[in-house]
Amino acid sequence: MRKVARYIYVGLAWLTLVGVIIPFFIAGMSLFVSRSYWSLHGEIGFLSGWPILGLIIFGLIGWIPRRLTAWLVGMTALHVVHTLLPTLRSDAPMAAAVHPLSALLLATVTFMHARKATQLLIEPSEDPAKTAVPVEPGAQS
Numbered sequence: 001m002r003k004v005a006r007y008i009y010v011g012l013a014w015l016t017l018v019g020v021i022i023p024f025f026i027a028g029m030s031l032f033v034s035r036s037y038w039s040l041h042g043e044i045g046f047l048s049g050w051p052i053l054g055l056i057i058f059g060l061i062g063w064i065p066r067r068l069t070a071w072l073v074g075m076t077a078l079h080v081v082h083t084l085l086p087t088l089r090s091d092a093p094m095a096a097a098v099h100p101l102s103a104l105l106l107a108t109v110t111f112m113h114a115r116k117a118t119q120l121l122i123e124p125s126e127d128p129a130k131t132a133v134p135v136e137p138g139a140q141s
């Protein structure tokens with residue numbers, strides 16, 4: 001069950017990255033094609049956080065390592081801050097202006113997290129020294 005949960009975790013990690021990158025393109029569409037894309041940008045950007053809930057659930061089931069948990073916590077916190085920044089537009093416009101920079105940082109952190117999550121599938125799950133067959137004294141190999 002743990003191995004299946006880790007495969008799902010890795011898939012959700014990459015899906016989260018796609019969900020973070022798509023709003024970049026939609027923001028470009030709103031600048032260069034039609035302003036009507038701004039609402040889609042906000043909706044897709046908000047929805048891109050939903051896979052993070054799955055990451056938390058499957059991270060618990062898959063017993064992800066602490067180092068990866070730290071990346072997940074950082075990514076989650078950054079996504080929350082990033083989502084809240086546009087709401088500061090009228091009260092603190094300078095803080096809201098950080099939104100594009102936080103998107104770049106969020107994309108970078110999400111990519112790093114997905115890459116590190118993929119290593120869960122590459123690294124051996126057990127220590128080879130623990131599974132090695134001991135050699136009896138005097139036995140020839």
